[in-house]
Amino acid sequence: MNAHITNIYGFIHDQDLRKKQNQFADAAHALGFKEMGIFNFDVSTDTENELSKRIDGIISSLQFNDLVFVQLPTGNGEHYDNVLINKIKAYNTKVCILLHQIIEYEYVLNAADLIMPTNNEVHAYLKEHNYSNVFYKKNINYEFSMISNSSNILSSDFYIKKYLIDAQDQLEESVLNEQDEDIIHIGFGLHDKDGHYSVWVGTVMQSILEHTDSRICFHILHDETVSEENKRKLKQVAHQKGDSIQFHFIDTSIFDDVKERLHTFTVGTMFRLMLPEILPNLTKIIYLDADIFVNIDIKELWNIDTSDVCVAGVKDYWVVNYAWNPYPVQKELVNRDSYINAGVLVLNLNKIRSYCNMKEKTLEYLIENPESNLFDQDALNVVYKNSIKTIDSKWNTFVGVVREQNREKLNRCLFHFVGNFLILYSESKIDKEYFKVISRTPWADYEIENQINKCLLRLNDRINQYQSLLPRLSQTGIKHIFYGEENATLRKLYNLINVTEKDYRVLKHPDSSKDHILPCKDLESLKDENGPIIIFVLYESDNYTAIQNLEELGYINGEDFFVAARFLSFLDGGFA
Incomplete structure (x- = not known):
């Protein structure tokens, strides 16, 4: 799903209108919007066929289900603006009108999914005429008095970007029925202290969406370290095919008793423990670590039967093959051959809730076993050892093993980098394909060079x-x-x-x-x-x-x- 914005060019009598549209277009460019350039001209000389062809050229980059911000008036008159909106709506787009001046174009104003007034005079007019599609944020009238006494309620680049982002969120926001069996729910824990971890979650999401036609709802469990810019980019990934994303804030003080022992892990690994509580209406969810690359339809994993167990996961390759020796295996709290890796889990949330409180039991284990070296993964194996289903290794294939055994073939499976991430000089196809997926995310400009x-x-x-x-x-x-x-x-x-x-x-x-x-x-x-x-x-x-x-x-x-x-x-x- 792309976002577009119109912008006027040519000889324009109203220079204030031109400057305002250029200013909004510049802010939109910085947010990744594509531009539709509109030239000001005398439309009265065009036949209907000529006018139609002109507008087809303007909207040639449009794809079905895109978002379009149309800045009005264009300066080319009511008929031109009506035809423009009508053609854009034919692509099943959502249309937001950035209204810079009062216009009495009933068709245009009623056809828009959202109207964004950009000054107090326009806002007052729309309010007086009871337009129901005027921009609201979470059902609260947008606060236009945030900028001094100027009649231009949005006069700075910062507020324009914020206005556009908020409106985009409202346009993209879908009504989600959590009980809808057609929706696959996928959860991530995200602690992003240096601002460069969100890209990995975004890359997993991108790889999922490129391999499925199913409807997805992503759940991001995060703390205060995740920036608004990275949230926007995560939304951009989720919304490209019309899927959903929800952000759930986690208070990390919950884990104060064990945080000092995390060492190479971050507190984000603990966020998955909150899934049963944060999502009380969900019955099932897939949890994924951020160092995952999905090369298979995630629906196949979703369809695995977990009705009789709390957790489904893959046996940890390094543990089963004696390369790792986690604490609960050493102490015979769990069997080596049944120890699962927690980077990919299918969680039966209903059964987990009836079995025990996941967060409390995990913290209890960690406090009582301070030498446990793989942290909440150890805890989950111990707490749910009698209610775990082991599933095929294709759902958690370690990249290190792939690099050793087979560099050229890319199997249909879910690859787990196990903390190693990308190695450009590995000559392995998995690294090449992973790098290509990163290049298709909103972080590409920075991350390729990085x-x-x-x-x-x-x-x-x-x-x-x-x-x-x-x-x-x-x-x-x-x-x-x-x-x-x-x-x-x-x-x-x-x-x-x-x-x-x-x-x-x-x-x-x-x-x-x-x-x-x-x-x-x-x-x-x-x-x-x-x-x-x-x-x-x-x-x-x-x-x-x-x-x-x-x-x-x-x-x-x-x-x-x-x-x-x-x-x-x-x-x-x-x-x-």
Whole structure:
């Protein structure tokens, strides 16, 4: 769904009208509106056929179901304006008239879905004549006294943009019956501290809409960090095919008891816990993380039967394959083979409400189990372990696995970047297609350049790490010490470096197993080392405190120790 605005050109006797229309058109351009240029001329010399062709040229960019802001009067007279509105309405568009002067064109004024007066005189006229389609915001008459004593109630670019955005929202606002079975409801949690996270939610939405003909209602659970500009862009994505979007504000103080333990997660991960309460009239919803790319019709996921369970999700690939060892699996609170990844969930909200309070039970678990390392994902697995349905892996396919196993084929499934996001230099089709979808969102101008720059910075950082690491690594008699649990990443490092019997691992709380290649010592044992050593650290070790712990012991990052994820390739566990 595109938004258009008319603008007048040519020799115009009324210069105030021209300036006003140009001013509104400039503000609309900044909001992404397309322009329909109208030239002022003597229409009395045109036949009806000639006039029709002229107007067809003006509206040639119009598509069905678009929004059109028509600035009136055009200066070409009532008949011209009537024909213009009639042709625009033929595209099943919603028409908003920006009315700069009083006109007594009954057909035009009654045909519009919305009339926006731009000065007090026009507003008074419309009010006196009881036009029902004059711009209202949430059923409250728009406050025109917000700008001093000027007869032009909208005289600044800021207020014009706000006026246009508010009117656009009202035009796009659809009457939503939450019980309508034809509507698929999809929820996201959105905490956007730096202003650059909304694009990922928008990209998921874009990929969903490009692969379905179903009606969608997006629910954005957010806090105060989400800007009005990003809300507008999210609406722009949702409304392009006439779908719905609802914003639900979350008070983050609800999670104060556990927020300090989030580390690499943001408080936004907790927002999904509010879905049963925030949407009391909904019976079912799909929850998605922001690092998702949908290459399949989401309706197939929606149609999965969850009538007998609270939650449906996919077994976590890394947990099932022993690459991750979450706390509840270690403590045998849940079975490894049934542990699901919470990035894609189908939630039976009715059954969840009758089963327990999702938010309260999750917080209770986290407070009682402060060592739980995958946070609310751990909690959901424990709380609902007797009411979880595992579904096909195509609904949560990890991109890291796709990059390793198959770079060229793009299967019909739902891809999960699992926090890694885009890698432009991966040569994988998934990254190429994901980048194309980003380029079709309202954030494209910024994000295309941003992703290219991030790619270059990442490659340069790897080069710099190697330049610092290699001289240290080639020292005679150097001892290799590894900080972290012995997982797939560390074992790849062992093979690259050729460990010896004098090498070992460290952790604050040493773990030992006959399956381990290297023994594990207490972190404090580093204080007894006198000879040359080099430390390779998994940054997530000891609950993400590994780097801080080494620095407190006097070791220097990039000289004495090296973060494995900074110099390893993404296929070996390195940063993207």
